[in-house]
Amino acid sequence: MSMKWLTGNSSKSGRRLRQILLVSLCGAMMMTAGCSLLPKEDAEEVLPTITPPKISQKPEYEVTKGTIETKVTASGRLMSQQEETMFFTADGKRIKNVLVKNGDKVTQGQVLVVLDMEDMQKDLRKKKLAFRKDEINMKETLRQKDQMDPVEFEQASIVFEESRQAITDLENEIAKGTLVAPFSGTIVSLNAEKGALVKAYDPIAIVADTSRLAVAASVTKDDLKQIAVGMEVNVDINTVGKTLKGKVKQLPQAKDDSGNGGSGGGQKPEKLEDFLLVQLDNLPKGLTRGTPLSIAVITLRRDNVVIIPQSALRSIGSRTYVQVVDENGKREVDVEVGQQSTTDVEIVKGLTPGQKVVGR
Incomplete structure (x- = not known):
């Protein structure tokens, strides 16, 4: 009887244990399933390393x-050592004929441009005809000189000479209506058109000997005070790939600031004397007039x-x-x-x- 009791108790204890284990297993399974249903967490963002800016280091x-070296710099161009700007002194006349074009070779005395001076030529013809009468009258006056009052004779002589001088003056004015080449060279600039009105002293043409070139530069008045003939100069010409050495050859002439450069208000013709000129130790071949350049005059050097x-x-x-x-x-x-x-x-x-x- 005691054996049954023990067996009965044992079976009950085993069932209870199995129930506890089963409940525990179910709970574990439910927890696992629950975790799988939760949303996945985002991966943690990796932030870049922030490097503080470096404080700029002074050189x-x-x-x-x-x-x-202390230098004075200026710009300029190649100009001819012999060139002349041609212009008319007559004002308000029209150009009758242009006999050359830009780039033409010309010889000394060759006619370049002619103005229409027909009105003055007509006046000259009239004066010459009137003068022929004056000559006849003067011959008669000379025959009667001994019978004439000396004062009266002198007055007649003066009138006769005034007529002759008027003709000479008019001939000179007509001659000024023709521009001729002052020397053999090249037309490097031409500003003339048939029928155009001219202003006194306005540039019409520039004749230059392009075989003789010079380095010319424009220098301000303040810079010019620091420069003297003979100072060293570095020259950079646009078409030459190296710096050329030279010396100051000539300083520009003092300019007239009074505004009286020419009557009629025309432009003052440009002259080589208006520029600072540089004598180069060696001028390269193949250069052309008008090529831009720059110079640096060494006014002071210490070694x-x-x-x-x-x-x-x-x-x-x-x-x-x-x-x-x-x-x-x-x-x-x-x-x-x-x-x-x-x-x-x-x-x-x-x-x-x-x-x-x-x-x-």
């Missing part, structure tokens, strides 16, 4: 020894001096200084300045070659 320059860039020089009030950098860091050093160019500064006192200075 450093080494103090050196070298050459410093073997201590120099730094302009950007390294600092000033406050009357104080001039630089920032020197070495193994101990930066420090300010007062300096004494000498010659200066557009890029460099001569340091007379305060620095030695090999040191480093900080730019602005």
